[in-house]
Amino acid sequence: MEVMNFRSLIIFSAFLRVLLIVYGEWQDTHMEVRYTDVDYLVFSDAAALVVDGKSPYKRSTYRYSPLIAFILTPNSFIHRSWGKFLFSASDLLVGYFIRTILKLRGVPENLTIYSVLVWLFNPFTFTIGTRGNCEPIICAIILWIIICIMRGNLFQGAVWYGLVVHMRIYPIIYALPIVLTLDPNHFQRGKKPAIVDWNSRQHKLNETSNRLWVFFQSIFTRSRILFGLISATVFFFCTGIFFYLYEWEFLHEALLYHLTRTDPRHNFSIYFYHIYLNYEREFAVLEKLISFLPQLIVQIVLVFRFAQDFPFCFFVQTVAFVAFNKVITAQYFVWFFCLLPLILPWSKMKLKWEGILCVLVWIGAQTHWLFWGYMLEFKGKQVFLQLWAASLLFFAANIYVMITIIRRHTYSPVFKRLVTSRTKKIT
Amino acid sequence: MEYQGFRVLLHLRLGIMLTLLAGITYCKHAPASFSELFRRHKYITEAYFQKHETLIDRAFQDFISSELSHVFCGKQNFMPKLSVMQRQLIGEGSHRRLTSSVKIEIQPEVISSLSCEAIVIERLPSGVFADPFELEHLTGRGVFSGASAFGDTDLELPTVRANRSVVEVHVDLSPNSLSGNKNSWELKIEIPLHARYAPLGKHGYTRVEFESPDLFVHCVDEGDTLNQSCIFSSTDEGVRTSPHAIVWEVPSGIVKHTKIVSVLTFIAAVVGALSVFMACIFYSEVSVYNGTKQS
Numbered sequence: 001m002e003v004m005n006f007r008s009l010i011i012f013s014a015f016l017r018v019l020l021i022v023y024g025e026w027q028d029t030h031m032e033v034r035y036t037d038v039d040y041l042v043f044s045d046a047a048a049l050v051v052d053g054k055s056p057y058k059r060s061t062y063r064y065s066p067l068i069a070f071i072l073t074p075n076s077f078i079h080r081s082w083g084k085f086l087f088s089a090s091d092l093l094v095g096y097f098i099r100t101i102l103k104l105r106g107v108p109e110n111l112t113i114y115s116v117l118v119w120l121f122n123p124f125t126f127t128i129g130t131r132g133n134c135e136p137i138i139c140a141i142i143l144w145i146i147i148c149i150m151r152g153n154l155f156q157g158a159v160w161y162g163l164v165v166h167m168r169i170y171p172i173i174y175a176l177p178i179v180l181t182l183d184p185n186h187f188q189r190g191k192k193p194a195i196v197d198w199n200s201r202q203h204k205l206n207e208t209s210n211r212l213w214v215f216f217q218s219i220f221t222r223s224r225i226l227f228g229l230i231s232a233t234v235f236f237f238c239t240g241i242f243f244y245l246y247e248w249e250f251l252h253e254a255l256l257y258h259l260t261r262t263d264p265r266h267n268f269s270i271y272f273y274h275i276y277l278n279y280e281r282e283f284a285v286l287e288k289l290i291s292f293l294p295q296l297i298v299q300i301v302l303v304f305r306f307a308q309d310f311p312f313c314f315f316v317q318t319v320a321f322v323a324f325n326k327v328i329t330a331q332y333f334v335w336f337f338c339l340l341p342l343i344l345p346w347s348k349m350k351l352k353w354e355g356i357l358c359v360l361v362w363i364g365a366q367t368h369w370l371f372w373g374y375m376l377e378f379k380g381k382q383v384f385l386q387l388w389a390a391s392l393l394f395f396a397a398n399i400y401v402m403i404t405i406i407r408r409h410t411y412s413p414v415f416k417r418l419v420t421s422r423t424k425k426i427t
Numbered sequence: 428m429e430y431q432g433f434r435v436l437l438h439l440r441l442g443i444m445l446t447l448l449a450g451i452t453y454c455k456h457a458p459a460s461f462s463e464l465f466r467r468h469k470y471i472t473e474a475y476f477q478k479h480e481t482l483i484d485r486a487f488q489d490f491i492s493s494e495l496s497h498v499f500c501g502k503q504n505f506m507p508k509l510s511v512m513q514r515q516l517i518g519e520g521s522h523r524r525l526t527s528s529v530k531i532e533i534q535p536e537v538i539s540s541l542s543c544e545a546i547v548i549e550r551l552p553s554g555v556f557a558d559p560f561e562l563e564h565l566t567g568r569g570v571f572s573g574a575s576a577f578g579d580t581d582l583e584l585p586t587v588r589a590n591r592s593v594v595e596v597h598v599d600l601s602p603n604s605l606s607g608n609k610n611s612w613e614l615k616i617e618i619p620l621h622a623r624y625a626p627l628g629k630h631g632y633t634r635v636e637f638e639s640p641d642l643f644v645h646c647v648d649e650g651d652t653l654n655q656s657c658i659f660s661s662t663d664e665g666v667r668t669s670p671h672a673i674v675w676e677v678p679s680g681i682v683k684h685t686k687i688v689s690v691l692t693f694i695a696a697v698v699g700a701l702s703v704f705m706a707c708i709f710y711s712e713v714s715v716y717n718g719t720k721q722s
Contacts, residue, residue, distance in 0.1 A: 041560070061582065264585055264624055274692045276624060277685040280587055291693070294700035305707040320703060324696065378520040382631035382678040388688060392695050399699045403706040411710070 006099060006113060010092060013120040017088040020130035021081055036084075039331075040132025043083060047072035057249040063257050065167045066242050066250065068134055083132055090136035091129040095120045097143035098341045101311065104150050105414070106197035107345045115341035124330075125337055135331055138168045139338035146311060146342075149181065150414065152192040158227045162234025169258050170335065173299060173317050175228075180307035182223040186415035189222070194416040198345060261327055266373055266387055268328035268366075270395045273388035275326065295324040308413035312346065315339040316402060323398040349408040358401045365390075365397035471643070472548060472577040472595045482550060482578050482591040484638075491641065491660060507659050508532040509642045512613075516637070516673050521622040523675065525549065525637065531600065531644055532611040543600040544572060546643040547616050550593050554586045554635040554677060555620045557594045565619075573597035574618075585624035586633075594618055600644070625679035637673040 004012075024035035046056035046069040056062050056069035074082040095116050102112045119125055129136045141164040148157030161178070164171050186193045242250045262283075264276035271291065298320045306313040318336040322328055349355050369390040375381045468474045475490050513528040531545060551557065562574035578592035598614055606613045625633035644659045 045560075060580075263583070265583070270692050270695055273680065273684070274689045276585075276680050277627065277682070277688055279585060279624075280627065291696070294696040298700050298703045301704050301707045305710065324699070376520075376678060378522070380520040380676070380678060382681075384631075384678065384680050385684060385688075388692075392691070395695060395699060399702050403702060406703075406706050406710060 004113070006116065009113065009116060009120065010095060013095065013126070014088075014092055017091065017126060017130050020126065021084045021088065024084070024130055025081060035131060037131040037133050039134070040083060043068055043072050043132070043134065044075045044080060047083075048076050051076045055246045055249060057246055057253050063253045064134070065238070065254055066246065067167060067238075083134075084130055087129040087132065087134055087136050090140045091125065092120075093140045094136060094143055094338050097140060097147060098338075100147055101143065101150065101342055102198075102345060104147070104195055105345075106195070106199060108198070111345045115344045118341045118344065119338060122337060125334060128331065128334055133331055133334075135334040136338075138164060138171075139334060141167075142171060142174075142314070143338065143342075146314075149178065149310075150193065150195060152187065154182070154187065154223055154227055155230060158230035159234050161227075162231035163238065165231070166235050166238040169255070170318075170321060173321055174310075174314055176299075176303045177307040177310045177313045177317070178227065179224050180303065181310045181414070182221065182227055183308075183415070184221045184223070185417045187223045188418050191418055194418055195414060196412060196416050198412075263327045266376060266384075268330075268369060268391055268394055269326055270388070270391045271326045272391065273384055276384075291326070295321070298324060306411065308415070309346075309411050310414055311339060311342040312409060312411070315343050316406060319398065319402050319405075323395055323402070343405070343409065346410045346412050347405065347408050348410060349404070354404070354408070358404055361397050362401050365394040369394050469573060470575055470577070470595045470597075471546065472593045473575075475593075476577050482593055484550065487550060487593075507644050509644060509659065511639060511642060514637070514639075514673050516675055517617075521677070522619070523622075524617045524619050525673070526615060526617045527640055529614045529616060529642060530611055531614070533644075535605075535610050538602050538605070541646040541648055543644055543646040545598045545600055545612070545614060546645055547596045547598075548593060548641040548643070549596075549618060550638060550641070551591060551620070552635050552637060553589070553591050554623055554625060554633065555675065556580060556582065556589070556592050556623060557618060557620055558582060561619055562594070562596075570617075571596050572599045582621075585626075587626050589623055622675065622677045625677040627680045627682045629682060631679060631681050632676045633679045635675040635677055637675070 027033075027035040042059060042062050043064070046059040046062040046064075049058050050056050050066070050069045051073050056066055062069070071086065072083045098116050098119055099112055102115060107115070125136075141160055145157050145160050145164065148154070148160065161171070161174075239251075239255070242254070262275050264272065264279045266272050299317060302316050302320060303313060306316065315336055318339060322332045322335065325332070349358070369387070372383050372387040372390045375383045376387055468477075471491075471494075474494065475487060478490070479486055508531070510530045510532075511527055512530055513526075515526045517524045517526055527547065529545060529547065533543075556579070557576040559576045559580050562571075562576060565571055566574050574594070574596045576592050576594050579590035580592055581589060596616055596618060598616065600612050604612060622635070625635075641660070646657055646659075648657070
C-alpha cells in the first residue's frame, strides 16, 4: 500500500496543528474550561516579567530554565500564541528528525512514513504542542543530538546535550549510553562513523561482551573526554549565567526542585500514596536511597545491555525512568513517544495483535487510574487505596509493555567497527 | 486669691481649647488614615499582611476595628445595613465554589453623590486555598472589579505545611444594579476554592469549617475635592448572617494504611526492577534478520 509522501504528511500535520491552535484560542475565550495548558500561562507570565526586566521566577510555579521564558518573550509583543506555534513547529521538526535518523540507518521509505505517522498523528503529541507545552522542543533537541552523533558531529552534539540537560534534567540518563557509543572502534579522528544498514541488522553476543571489556580498558578516549568536557562546560556555563542573573531562586526552582521533588498529591507514580502517608515525617537518607535503588538497577542493566543500539537504549531507559519515578505526570510520556518511532522498524512485533494488545493494556491501565483519580478529585470520594492500586496496575502495564518490546526487538548496534576491511560508509 | 482664681480659669479655658483642637484634628485625620490605606493599598488584606506574617483571627479583627472605624460620608450621616443572606458551598470534589448572597440596604438619596463598592473578605480555614491567577482571570472577565488572595497562596502545599490565606473580593455598586425599590443591592458572590491535601486521619475525611465573611461597603464622595473615602463594616450594628456553618469534607489518607502501602510499593518496585533485569539477561542473544520487515 502506498502511503502519502513525506512532504504531504508534514503539510497536513502543520495544517492540523494550526487549526488546533486557532480552535484553542476560541475555546479559551468562549468556554469555562480552557484548551490551553496551565503551564503555558505560567511560561507567558514569566516571559512578560522578563520583558519588564524582572526575574521569571517572580511567577509562582515557574520551574524551568529562563531560556523558555526568553524564547516566549514575543508572546508579549507579537501574539500570545507565538509560543504554541513555536512548540508545534518543534513538534513537526521531531517528525522530520525521525525521518532523518531512519534514513541514515537505511530504513525503507514506507516503513519510515509509518514510523513518522506514529509521532505526527499520535493524539497525545499533537495536542501537547498546540496546548502550549514545551516538551516538543526538548524532544527535537534530543533527536538532533542523535543525528549529530550518527554523523560524527560530536562537538555540536555535546553542546546541544549540555543545553538540553540544563533545560530538563532527565536527559542525564543518556550520558552513559552516549559514552559507551563513543567507542574508539566507531569514532576515529578524521573519519565519519559507519552506520549499520537496516537491511543487514544482526548482532553477536561476543561483540557485546567484547565492547564492555574494551570500554573498561580504554574508558578515557579522546571523543569521550571531549564530549563530556564540552557538554559539562555548556551545562555549567548556562547554570552560571542564570545564577548570576537570578541567584538562588533560579537554582532552587529550575534545578534543586526537580532533584528533590516529592509530591504527595495523586499522580500516576506508585510512590504517591506512600509519600502522602509519610509526609508528616521526613524520610531518612537510607529510605531515600532504597527507593532509588530499583530505578538505578534498571537503568544500569538497560544501558549495559543495549547501549550500542543507542536509540533503543534511550527509549527503554526513558520508559523505565518514567515508570520508576517518584512523580509521573502525563507530559512525561512525550519523552519516550518521540523515541518510539526510532525503534519500530527493528521490532518483530506486529500491530495485529501484539502491538494492539500493548496499546490497549497501556491505555486501559491509564484510563482505569484516571477513573479513580476523577472519583477522588472531582467527586470527593475517599478512594486513595483504590487509586494507589490503580497506579500499581499502571506500573505493571508499563513493565509488561517494556518487556514485550525488549523481547521483540532486533538488537542492532548503530555503528560498525571502522577497522574492518568491509566497512561500508554512508555518503 | 482673685489672681489665682483667674489663673485657674485661664488654664481651664486653654485646656478645653486644646482638647477641642485635638479633637477637631483627630476628626480631620481619622478619615485620612483609611483614605491613606486605600491610597496605598488596593486591598484591605494587603495592608494587614504588611504588618503581620500570618493570618491570626484575633489580630485581623483588631486590625479591622482599629484601621477601619467608619466615618460619615459627605454631608449626610447615613449607615447602610449589611447582611449575608445565604451561604453555600457548591460542587463536589476538590474544587468548589463558595457562594454568599449579600444584601446592602442604603438610603436612596445618598447614592447619587457616592461611588461605592462592596468588599467581601473571606478568612479561609486551614485546608482550602484560592488560586490568585484564577481570581485575576475572573476580574479580567468582569465578574469582580477586583479580587486577590493573600497569605499562603502556595497551590501545592498540603495542609500540614501550609498557612491560612485570605480572599478579598471587590464588587462595584452602581445605581443601575439596585434592586426592587431602589434602596438595596443584592449580590451573589461566588469564589472558586480548592482543597489542599488534608492531614492524615482515621476515618478518611477531614472537616473544614468556614466562618462568616467580613463585609464592607467602601464609598468615595464624588463631590468631595479631596476624594475622601469612608467605610462601613459588618462588625457594626445591623448585620445579619446565615446561621448554619458551611462545612467541606475533604478526603484524607488513612494512617493505618501506612505500613501496608509502603511495603507493597517497595515490593512492586523490586519485582518490576527484577522483571526488567531478567528480560535483559535472558534477551535472545542471536537474532539474524532474513527477508523483508512486515509491519
